[in-house]
Amino acid sequence: MEAKAIEAEGLVKAYGKDVRALNGLSFEVEEGTVFALLGPNGAGKSTTVKVLTTLTLPDEGSASVAGVDVAAQPDLVRRTIGVVSQGSGVDIQATGRENLRLQGQIYGLRRSALEQRAQELLEQFGLADAADRVARGYSGGMQRRLDIAMSLVHDPKVLFLDEPTTGLDPEVRADVWRHISSLASEQRKTVLLTTHYLEEADQLAAELAIVDRGRIVAQGTPDELKRELRGDAIHVELDRSVNGSASGALAAVEGIRDVTVDDRALRARAVDGGRALPAVLQALEWHGIGVASARVARPSLDDVYLRYTGRTFDAAEAETEVTR
């Protein structure tokens, strides 16, 4: 039996009485792939990473990385993994090279091997010119690249990237994506990525899991997940908020499924969206519901998210903002 790169089984973690960050979360990651945990802020992604990287212990459940139990042998796990945590772990008072050097020393690299490895990573991540400048003066993108370089100094088998592009400009994000995808394809590393960007998971992950309220609600390749939705998405923008009556209006339309209405946004699914749309519009008009615009889209991960959690991704994000 081949051990998975990452296994999590029934993880539960509560903070205080009210916050249940993980609520029976389980998943497995194949070796040498990029796996994404996708979910809004507060879904439990970061807590999962903290458990898997030995930073904190779960209340219940078990987890192993590269076949080693995280609770039983944390030190062994720490030697196998590289971690880029949310925010940053860069010492901004030190230069890029000093940061890499200290990180390497911790893992037992010495003298010429250490210097060589630091230089190699500085070049690989486009930081060679800034290597001897204090990291306080680095741009957000440079600090993030240094973060990733630092996590790679000891050539770890498994890499954890917790929201690696949050807060970065779109261009910088694309650059970081390029680095991440080469880690799996060229260096055969297992990468666990958490993100609340749908497109990031779509772009980078071979497989992804949708996390909602501390549980995995769906798992598969991005294409599989979209295919499961069977058919196209129909998005209709109504000219006013009507709520319940709009779903009723479409109940009789043939081939229309999964109707949801959120304020003025109506969504539905159909095997062939283009053919179903006229009937949808007709039915709405018949019930006196005005339409501002309508379109048919191939299923997106947002639709996947809606299907498994009953809310759109944006709504879930807004909700967590409020509860904070």
Next chain:
Amino acid sequence: MTLVRQTGYMTVRHLRELWRQPWFIAVTLVQPVIWLLLFGALFKRVIEIPGFHAHSYIAFLAPGIVVMTAMFNSAWSGMALIDDINRGVTSRFLVSPVRREALIAGRIVKEAVVVVIQSVIIVALALVVGASFPGGPGGVAALFAVSALLGATFGALSNGFALIMRQEEALIGAVQFIVLPLTFLSTTFLASNLMPKWIQHASDFNPVNWAVLAGRTATSTHPDWGLAASRAGFLLALLAACLVFATRAFRSYQRSV
């Protein structure tokens, strides 16, 4: 061995950080000088009080200022740790194979180094303004050693509090709550026989006073090495306890993340 090496790496990091803040160094070095001259001038005539057996107040005060400075400086050690926590640096170390003891020890060794440098400056200045240390270089070295011990102890304590409180305001409050009372419940400024009885008793349990007593006798004409050694021993035991406390405090931090 690994622990020693890792402590070395961490110490280098902290000293380098200090080296890059010239203003901070300047303030750190000037402040004890101000204490010495200010208190030296303010309390100059207390040696005229009957029962105060000293020839010059500056000579009496200097070991006290060395010790007080060691505590004042090191008690803030945890602030830099909170900064590291907020920047994610601590979490990064905690998911690496670095030993927790090294994370604390690196900061404490740095504090001890700073304490020794400050102590050298204070003693040199005291000599300039006319104090003498009849105990000789050996006595002065012993004074440096106990002040470094005290600095390390308060450094460890401060880092332990930092890991538990994780909030700068809370740590500032705690440090201020502790530091001044400990200074005044000691013989830093006044001879023991002139203090109220209850302060005399309290000072027996005050680590600041242990360091002042040990440092003052070591630098005096007839050093009482038994007294110095016993107080240094107390300090060493307290330091060990504080190191254990600070290292354990990582558990509290990890439960909170």
